Amino acid sequence: MPPKSTKVEDLRGQCKSAGLDTTGNKADLVKPLKGQKNREELSPEDQDDPKCDAILFTKSETGSEEEMKYEAKDALGQVLQEEELEVEKVRGEPFVGNRRARGLTGIGERMGALEERASALQDEINLLWDDVSTLKLCVPEYSRVRNRFISTFKLDKLNNTTESDMDIIRQGNIQWHMKEMLLLMPCSHRETINILNIHAGVRADSHKTGTDEFYQKFAEFIQLFERSGCDESYLTARSQCADIARAYWLLLGCQRYKDRA
Numbered sequence: 001m002p003p004k005s006t007k008v009e010d011l012r013g014q015c016k017s018a019g020l021d022t023t024g025n026k027a028d029l030v031k032p033l034k035g036q037k038n039r040e041e042l043s044p045e046d047q048d049d050p051k052c053d054a055i056l057f058t059k060s061e062t063g064s065e066e067e068m069k070y071e072a073k074d075a076l077g078q079v080l081q082e083e084e085l086e087v088e089k090v091r092g093e094p095f096v097g098n099r100r101a102r103g104l105t106g107i108g109e110r111m112g113a114l115e116e117r118a119s120a121l122q123d124e125i126n127l128l129w130d131d132v133s134t135l136k137l138c139v140p141e142y143s144r145v146r147n148r149f150i151s152t153f154k155l156d157k158l159n160n161t162t163e164s165d166m167d168i169i170r171q172g173n174i175q176w177h178m179k180e181m182l183l184l185m186p187c188s189h190r191e192t193i194n195i196l197n198i199h200a201g202v203r204a205d206s207h208k209t210g211t212d213e214f215y216q217k218f219a220e221f222i223q224l225f226e227r228s229g230c231d232e233s234y235l236t237a238r239s240q241c242a243d244i245a246r247a248y249w250l251l252l253g254c255q256r257y258k259d260r261a
Helices: 008-018 026-040 044-048 065-082 101-105 107-158 162-183 192-206 212-225 242-253
Strands: 052-054 084-090 093-097
Touching: 008 026, 107 162, 192 212, 192 242, 212 242
Parallel strands: 052 093
Antiparallel strands: 084 093
8 A cells, every 4th residue: 555645646657557547536546556456465376266255244224034134235235335345355365345344254264163163172071071070989989098098197106096097997908808809809799798898807907806717717718619610609509519608607607806815
C-alpha cells in the first residue's frame, strides 16, 4: 500500500503504469493499487487455483424460516451496495469479502483442527479417569500399609503401642503369611483357605507360641494336598483323597498353642 505521504500525482502515475483507472481522489486511487498489490503477492499455487474464499458478513432479523431467508438476501444485497469488497491474504490464503467477514476465513479448517483437538483431549480425559479408578482401588490397601507402618514404628522405636496397634500388626502379619502361602499354592477352596488362615494367625501371634504338633500336622496336610495336585474335593463323600480329609480333621482338632508356664 502506498505511504500516506504519497502525492495524488504520484498515485495517478502508479495507476497509469498498472493499467488502472486514474480518476478520482486520493482514496479512490489507493484502493485499486492495494488490490493490485495483493494480486501480485499471491503464490504460484494460488495462481494455479482460480478459486478463493468469498465471504460476506452481515446481520438480519429473526423470524420464520422464510422470513429469515428473505431478510438475509436483502441484508446481503445491502452489503454489496454499501460496503467495499476487499481482496487480501489471511493466514496465507486469498480472500475476498467485506471487512467484517475477515474473521470467518478458513473457518472450516479451524473447526476441523478444533474437533481433532477435542478428540485428543477426550482421550486424555479417559486415561485420567482410568488412573483415578486405579487410585480408588488402591486406597484401602494403602491405608492398611500406612497404618501397619505407623504401628510397627511405635512398637520398634517409640515403645508406646496400644492394643489397637498390636491388632493392626497382627492382622498385617496374617495377611502377609496368607499371601506367601497362596503364592506357593494357589487355592480357592474355602476350607483349605481357612486352614491356611489359621496357620498364618498362629505364626503371626507375638503373644503365644504354636505347638510342634500343630506345625507338624499342618506340614503333613500341605504335603498330602500338594501330592493330590491340590484336589479340593477331599471333603466330599465320594472323594478318593481320604488321607487328606483325615489330615484336615486331625489338624483342626489338635492343640494350636503351647500352654503358658
